[in-house]
Amino acid sequence: MDLKKLSSVDWIIGVAGGLLAIDLIALPWFDFGGYLGGSWSGVEYPDGFLEWLAVLIGLAMVAQVVLSKLTTVELPALGISWGKLKMIGGFAALALVALKFVLHLHPSYLGIGCWVGIVLAVALAYGGMMAAKEPTGTV
16 A cells, blocks of 8 residues: 555545534534433434435545556446545535534534534645546546
């Protein structure tokens, strides 16, 4: 496994996608303190399906980077470049995280996981946008 094959865009997608999954699963997005007895991570909240979709998108983007750059696996031809697909995925994950934020916009209840998750979702969308600009052509 030669990590030198990874571009800076691959690193952005890999790190942001992986950390976003950890953030959405483990860090507290909502901190109710003494009001409701503790804190919840994003995926434990009653409408946590938004986070699960964002987790799956982020992990799929990470898997594509790993498979295409660090293994000899040949990914299928899709009719659209993988860079454009990463851009769509990055912005979809950002939209899901932003929707979750807007649906529960009450700053006094938002935990550290929410703020970190927003930053990571923006980084993932940025990585996807930069991947779309790479000169790779349709795969």
